[in-house]
Structures are given as C-alpha cells and as structure tokens.
Amino acid sequence: MALLEIANVRKSFGSLEVLKGVSLTVEPGEIIAIVGRSGSGKSTLLRCINALEGINSGEIRFRGEPVRQNMKNLRLLRQRMGIVFQSFNLFPHLKVERNVTLAPVLTGKVSKADARELALEVLTRVGLSEKIDAFPGQLSGGQQQRVAIARCLAMSPELMLFDEATSALDPELVGEVLRVIEDMARNDLTMILVTHEMNFARNVSTRLIFMNEGMVWEQGPPAELFANPKTEEFASFIRATKQA
Amino acid sequence: MRAFSGSDLIYLLYALQWTVALVVIALAMGAPLGLALALMRTSRRRLPRYIAMVFIEVVQGVPLLGLLVFFYFGVPLLAGREVAPVIAVSIAFTAYSASFLGQIWRGGIEAVKGTQWDAAACLGITKWQQFRYVIGPQAFRMSLPPTVGLLVQLIKGTSLVSIVGFVELTRAGQIISAATFQPLLVYSCVAVIYFSVCLPLTHWARALEGRLNGAA
Numbered sequence A: 001m002a003l004l005e006i007a008n009v010r011k012s013f014g015s016l017e018v019l020k021g022v023s024l025t026v027e028p029g030e031i032i033a034i035v036g037r038s039g040s041g042k043s044t045l046l047r048c049i050n051a052l053e054g055i056n057s058g059e060i061r062f063r064g065e066p067v068r069q070n071m072k073n074l075r076l077l078r079q080r081m082g083i084v085f086q087s088f089n090l091f092p093h094l095k096v097e098r099n100v101t102l103a104p105v106l107t108g109k110v111s112k113a114d115a116r117e118l119a120l121e122v123l124t125r126v127g128l129s130e131k132i133d134a135f136p137g138q139l140s141g142g143q144q145q146r147v148a149i150a151r152c153l154a155m156s157p158e159l160m161l162f163d164e165a166t167s168a169l170d171p172e173l174v175g176e177v178l179r180v181i182e183d184m185a186r187n188d189l190t191m192i193l194v195t196h197e198m199n200f201a202r203n204v205s206t207r208l209i210f211m212n213e214g215m216v217w218e219q220g221p222p223a224e225l226f227a228n229p230k231t232e233e234f235a236s237f238i239r240a241t242k243q244a
Numbered sequence B: 001m002r003a004f005s006g007s008d009l010i011y012l013l014y015a016l017q018w019t020v021a022l023v024v025i026a027l028a029m030g031a032p033l034g035l036a037l038a039l040m041r042t043s044r045r046r047l048p049r050y051i052a053m054v055f056i057e058v059v060q061g062v063p064l065l066g067l068l069v070f071f072y073f074g075v076p077l078l079a080g081r082e083v084a085p086v087i088a089v090s091i092a093f094t095a096y097s098a099s100f101l102g103q104i105w106r107g108g109i110e111a112v113k114g115t116q117w118d119a120a121a122c123l124g125i126t127k128w129q130q131f132r133y134v135i136g137p138q139a140f141r142m143s144l145p146p147t148v149g150l151l152v153q154l155i156k157g158t159s160l161v162s163i164v165g166f167v168e169l170t171r172a173g174q175i176i177s178a179a180t181f182q183p184l185l186v187y188s189c190v191a192v193i194y195f196s197v198c199l200p201l202t203h204w205a206r207a208l209e210g211r212l213n214g215a216a
Helices: A042-049 A074-078 A096-106 A112-125 A141-153 A171-186 A198-204 A222-227 A232-243 B006-041 B046-061 B064-079 B085-111 B114-122 B127-164 B169-180 B183-215
Strands: A004-013 A016-026 A031-035 A057-062 A081-084 A159-163 A190-194 A207-212 A215-220
Touching: A004 A042, A016 A042, A016 A057, A016 A215, A031 A042, A031 A198, A042 A057, A042 A159, A042 A190, A081 A141, A096 A112, A096 A141, A096 B127, A112 A141, A112 A171, A141 A171, A171 A190, A171 A198, A198 A222, A207 A222, A207 A232, A215 A222, A215 A232, B006 B046, B006 B085, B006 B127, B006 B169, B006 B183, B046 B085, B064 B085, B064 B127, B085 B127, B114 B127, B127 B169, B127 B183, B169 B183
Parallel strands: A031 A190, A031 A207, A081 A159, A159 A190
Antiparallel strands: A004 A016, A004 A057, A207 A215
C-alpha cells in the first residue's frame, strides 16, 4: 500500500488558488524532492500533507487513512510524520534535551526515566550529542536545524517532511544539514523535501517533482529529468537555477 | 486627644496585613480567571472571545471605586443576606485583577510567534499541552514585567477599600488621624509604608524587563 496518496488536491488562499489539482503517490522508502519557483505551491502542498493547512477539495490519505484538518485523530497522525521548518522553530525556553523529548514523553512514547537516553541517541544521529544541555539560542543555525531534525526523529516518524530546511541558513552551514538528511535517506526513511538545493535534489532523491502554477508539472528519476526536461517551463527553471 | 505614638505605628503595620491579604486574594483568585480570559480572548471560536471581551471591557470601563461600591452593596442584595465585607471586596478585586491580567497575558500569548504553535501542533501533542509546555511559558516570561506592574497597581488600589469601611492600611490611617489630629504625620507614615512595599516591586519589574530585552 502506498504510504501517501494525494488526489486532485485544491487549495486557495482567498481568491488565490495555490494548488490547482495536485495528485501524487508516495511509496515507503521513496525520497521525493519537490522543486519549483517560489509561489508554485510546493510549501503549501507540504503543509497540507500534515493538515497545517486545510484543503478545499480533493483527498490526502496517509496509509489509507484520510487526512483532514478537523479530524479527531489528527494528533495521532501527526505523531507519525515529522516536519522540519525553514526557520527551525525550536522551543527557545527549553534545553535541547527537552526540545527533543517533550513530545515523546507527553505522548507516552518514552518514559521520563528513559528520555535522556532517547535524546542522546537521536542527537548522536545528527552529530550533536554534546549540545544536549544547551539552549537553542546558544547554537548556530545549522545546529538548530539538526536539533529540529532530531526532534522529529525522536518520534520515530514514518514520513519526514522538509520545508526548505536549508533556505534560512548561511551558505557555510547548509552542508552539515544536508549531510544529516542524506544520512537519513540511506536509512530508508521516507522523505518529501521541498528544496532549492538542486544538486542535492538531483543526487539524493529517488524521484524529482517539478511543481509549476500549483500543479505537478513534471516528475521522474532526477537524472533523467535533468537531462531531458520535457517542458519549456522546467528547462527554463533549470537554466535559471544554474545561473544563480 | 492623644499624640501619634509607636503603638499607632504598630496598628498601621497590623492593618498592612489586610492590604497584603487583599492583594493575595485578588491574585490567587484573579490569576486563574485572568488565564481563562486570556485563553478565551485568543480562542479561535467567536463566543468565548466575545464573552471575555465584554467582561474585560465592562470591568476596565468602570473605576475601581465603582466596582467596590457595586459589589459591596450589590452582593448582599443578590445573595439576599448579609455578606462579610471581605467577601464583597474580594470579588471586586478579583474581577479587577482578572480583567487586567487577562489583557496582559493575552498580549503575551499573542507575542509568541505563530510558528511555535505550528511546531508544537506538528509533534502531535494536545492543544492544552501545546499551551502548557510551549506557548504558556514563553508568554508568561514576556508578561512578567507588566504583571508585576499590575501588582503594584493592586497594592495601591486596595486603599480605596477604606471608603467602604474595611480596615486596611489607609483606613487605619484615617482612624489614627481622627484620634490624634495629626493627619500630615499619620498619612505621611501611611505613604512611606506603601512606598516601601511598592518600591522593591517596581525595581524588580524593571530588572525583569531589562533581562528580557537583553535576551531578545
């Protein structure tokens, strides 16, 4: 069974239609990179998947279960998918350990006694075990984003969403975050990444999606897609990103 | 007729206990109500938001003295029997502090970035847990300086209770002044006592503000 099925999803903000009938199926283990110009609806699509935004029509199913913003089990569903934001959104008043273990403890995934061990485990995976007692404000942007990733990993999600996870970082800090994501990709975690890092999208993803004007414009294996863009829109997008 | 003496000073300090007691009551009962008002004001649903707004507008639109008189005479009427003045007065102060705390804390809650709600919600914890562990503590830290400021207002506000005959610091001063005919001396003492209670609090509020600004 597909992990995630998105069928003909439409979403408007006021009179502006951002998603104009998006359909997409994600199988377990896939690493999907979504690229496109700003305003193409990539981030909105991602936020619809975990119901941060409601949809106007269409359907999103996670392991067969429909995702709706007003559903009763939304909480349980969100415990199974993690999202990493552009602006990290760590909890500034809590130490790194508590940032990472808050949700697992509150949802009963781990006991209070075992929480620190869990924190160490996931922080080790992002290479930050020594920062367990720091506050977010004492960390660099790259480190904060790695903690944000660890916070998701602590919930052992079945699906990870990355909403331009490196866009807010200084260029020299992007690499450390991408390396962590790459490492997760090797561990068979299903991921959907909205990204501007074209090389990363090409090298790490198993499927590349080009979104344009609120629709899935082109999709396929990244190498193939980059070599032979089928539409003029994608070709010009590739040219534009190369110039940058 | 007699002169102002040390025992009068002790009487004043004794009456100060009632001033403090009133403030403690106003905070102990006003804080939970104020929190409820703040949550209602920031609710996504219209009805609670509206109810809280009306409560806050009405209470803040009436002078504290008006509230005191209203509850002092109104509560026994509504209850249909004699009610201890301390209860009527406490209700007035609870309403007063709740409406201001509700307003202050609402500001604090709204000052926490919306993305913090998003991040907390995406972890799959309940709405209350999101507030209790993520939003609330940050909002409270930001609201602490104005909250302490309100505490100072409350302390000084209790002096109005003397109007309805409740013996706290100011009323005690009136009594002594009537007995000694030394109003200037007596009320100066009263003022110094208020001042020495409030001064450390104002300084604390300023220190908190400085620390918050430094952190931000």
